[in-house]
Ligand SMILES: Nc1nc2c(ncn2[C@@H]2O[C@H](COP(=O)(O)OP(=O)(O)OP(=O)(O)O)[C@@H](O)[C@H]2O)c(=O)[nH]1
């Protein structure tokens with residue numbers, strides 16, 4: 001079935017792009033262009049007419065993109081029409097009248113995948129590229145879309161298939177024990193080195209996933225220290241209520257930030273104290289949960305409150321207030337365990353000598369904006385050191401992590417089995433499981449094909 005869709009955004013615009021893919025693309029374009037089909041891949045100016053009524057619909061730039069050398073691999077056409085709503089509707093209705101069907105979400109990409117133009121990771125990269133809000137996200141998505149991940153996974157898979165070929169060979173030569181044994185033994189180091197490589201890939205601190213979703217930052221501290229004020233100052237708008245009364249914020253308030261291309265999700269939380277009201281208690285519970293789930297905790301104190309009790313201890317020292325103890329607990333049980341001490345309201349009191357509180361503190365005034373640049377710089381530096389610049393191929397989705405984990409386990413089972421003298425038939429099954437898991441990453445399950453090809457290169461015992 002030939003499909004069409006508006007590929008540009010909804011709403012009024014200078015130009016709107018309507019895309020067509022499928023066997024009837026040529027015929028439809030021919031009829032829309034009144035018999036004047038443009039030369040392939042050359043943008044051409046045409047008057048578009050309704051295929052049956054012949055009414056003029058618009059003047060447009062038109063592209064005729066015969067398959068397979070295009071995005072979907074099928075015959076395609078693109079119409080660059082004027083971006084008014086009525087124009088777009090008239091042209092789309094004409095396409096429906098010509099017997100074409102409106103595409104479902106992602107259907108063009110699905111067809112590209114079905115026709116072998118892209119693999120699953122590249123399709124995911126394309127989705128991420130469209131959703132990318134910041135520079136680093138764009139880089140990471142583009143790397144994935146242009147095949148960085150595919151190349152890496154294919155390399156792993158070839159190593160694995162090589163190991164499988166050895167095991168298959170040992171089964172083929174099972175009546176010649178020497179050859180069978182020799183071939184089988186070759187498979188074990190291959191499997192072991194691949195398992196080690198998968199381990200390294202898994203131990204990436206989830207940087208690809210975190211960059212894709214945004215680095216989570218929670219602002220926590222006692223009531224009234226200025227957490228909501230900081231959120232507003234960084235967001236550049238009044239996202240949270242600021243009020244001179246402890247216990248103002250109850251819910252977790254979230255804003256997205258782009259700092260030097262790094263995506264951050266900043267969360268303001270309720271002030272931590274022994275709250276009397278159940279609503280505030282729930283707020284405190286949520287605050288601690290947000291701290292626990294965060295990649296970075298900004299532990300805020302009020303620098304104008306005098307020395308005692310205001311500033312929590314540095315890591316390794318004793319906590320000095322009950323709130324600090326609870327925040328510390330949340331940071332320790334978080335997966336990243338990263339805390340940055342933020343001393344606020346320095347406009348009311350001169351910042352104490354930095355030595356007093358260790359070097360990790362940042363002194364700011366959420367009110368005057370003093371020190372905010374230093375705080376942003378500290379966040380960017382942390383992001384850069386910990387998560388990189390988004391260009392190296394990494395795992396970007398839970399799906400990838402799960403499949404790599406499955407492959408890793410199957411490889412371990414193979415190595416353990418081989419060492420325990422398991423029968424080659426059973427051992428082969430573990431490798432097949434690992435190959436299936438890696439195949440699911442890219443969406444290619446053609447083990448037999450590749451195996452045949454690789455196996456053909458071997459010359460075992462002859
Ligand atoms: N002078 C000064 N006042 C500040 C600063 N930051 C916040 N304040 C004031 O401190 C009070 C509390 O600020 P909030 O931002 O609501 O504090 P909070 O930590 O969110 O408080 P809760 O939501 O109750 O936990 C408000 O009156 C702010 O105007 C600052 O840097 N300097």
Ligand SMILES: [Mg+2]
Pocket residue numbers: 227228229240241242248249268269270271
């Ligand atoms: Mg608040």
